[in-house]
Structures are given as C-alpha cells and as structure tokens.
Amino acid sequence: MQEILEGLNDKQYEAVVETEGPVLVIAGAGSGKTKVLTHKIAYIINTKKAMPWEILAITFTNKAANEMKERITNLVGEPAKDIWMGTFHSICVKILRKHIDRIGFDSSFIIFDTQDQKSLIKKCLKELQIDDKKFSEKMIQAEISNTKNEMMEPEEYSLNAHGDFVKEKIAAVYELYQKRLRENNAIDFDDIINFTIKIFNQNPEILNYYSSKFKYILVDEYQDTNKAQFTLVKMLAGVNKNITVVGDNDQGIYSFRRSRYKKYFKF
Secondary structure (H helix, E strand, O other), X not given: OHHHHOOOXXXXXXXHHOOOOOEEEXXXXXXXXXXXXXXXXXXXXXXXXXXXXXXXXXXXXXXXXXXXXXXXXXXXXXXXXXXXXEEHHHHHHHHHHHHHHHHOOOOOOEEEOHHHHHHHHHHHHHHOOOOOOOOOHXXXXXXXXXXXXXXXXXXXHHHHHOOOHHHHXXXXXXXXXXXXXXXXXXXXXXXXXXXXXXXXXXXXXXXXHHHHHOOEEEEOXXXXXOHHHHHHHHXXXXXXXXXXXXXXXXXXXXXXXXXXXXXXXXX
C-alpha cells in the first residue's frame, strides 16, 4: 500500500483515496492526471473495495489503455489483466458482441471504417439520384457522424431538416445509409456507442447487470467527452455512482465532435 501512495502530492493523494461518489480532476499537462487514475485503481484493488473485473477504466486511445494497464500491472501485478480497460469503442464492442441481437443484428457484425462509409454513401447517392458533385461523400459522412455524436437518428434528423433543401437531401441519404448497413449486418464507428446505449435503454436488465458489475468507473481525457459518451458513462455509473474523471480543458482536441466536458459532468 505504501508503494501505491508514496510519491503522490497532496492533491493527487486526495483524489486517489476519495473512492466513493463522483470525483472530477481538472489539471494541466504533466501534472500527473493519469498517475491519479493508475494509483487509484491500484488503491481500490489493494484495499479490496472491488475485484479487478468490477473496475472499468476508459481511455481515448488504445495506446493510452495499454500504457495504463502496464503501469497498473507494475503496481498490483497479475490482477491488472482482469480490469475492464480500453477505449469507449472497444468496451462497447465487447458489450455489443454479447447483446447486439437485441436490436436485430447478428453477433458477427462488421464495423465499417471511414472508407467503407464513404463507399456506401456514394452508392446511396447514386440510388437516390443525388448529384455527388454537389453532395460529396466526405461532407455527408461528416454530417452523419456529427449527427450520431448528438445521438440523433434518421427520423429525428429528417424532421429537423424539413424546409432545408441541403439537409433534406442528407436526411434521405442518412436513412438509406442506415438501412443498407443493417442489410449487411454492419455498423459504423459512431453506431458503436449509440447502439450500446440503445440496447441499455431497451433492455433494463442488461443495463442493470453492467451498472451493478462496475463498482468503480474511471475515465481519462474527459475533456474530449461528447454527448453519446457521457450518456453511456452516466448509465453505467447509475447503480454505484463511483466515478472518477480526469482531464485538462486546455488540451481538448475533439471539440469538433461536440465535446463539452463541463456540460457532461452531472452524476
């Protein structure tokens, strides 16, 4: 235990040992925010407040997740391998592989990358006889992505687009695009989180299982959280409400994805 707590300054120590309820850590670059998360996870395990598999740690990149797991392994050893740790998307894919049949997909679903999305959008434009010189695949893909990050499905987008010529065309593409994805047992990158949320909303028992399972949730780089990610985290923290998030608003790089960290800390 001494090894876990030594080397922490007063504020880091306070954040590490404050395990119950929501904790928001805002600090500048190089101030040890990730150190707070890794040492807090180690502290939770060593004090037996939770088993490793009852801890969910979320990062924004696979590299960051691997580095965090390595640092925790150095603190607690083998138990680190049982922590649920990864990006928002990798954690959600893990859940979707088990439960996506609840919303009409097969567990062997494929995930379209950006190029796959643009190719499908191009086919949709052709099918709808929309001029792809006026409506590029890149522009429509970006609009659909932003729309999904705001958790807006085709029907809602179409209603909001009424009377706007450009958005009405995009709405038609968006609707057909989602239809074709489903026909191919495929989802795109932005569907990953939204479909997980949809499964939770439609199946309270599944949400309760995961929300009860994760006694502690920790999120790195929280300044980059968008509406869908916040909604997911809030749902998962619904039972135990023990969530720690760290971030630096000056380093936010995903504001174009509708990231608003102050708006999304209401637990």
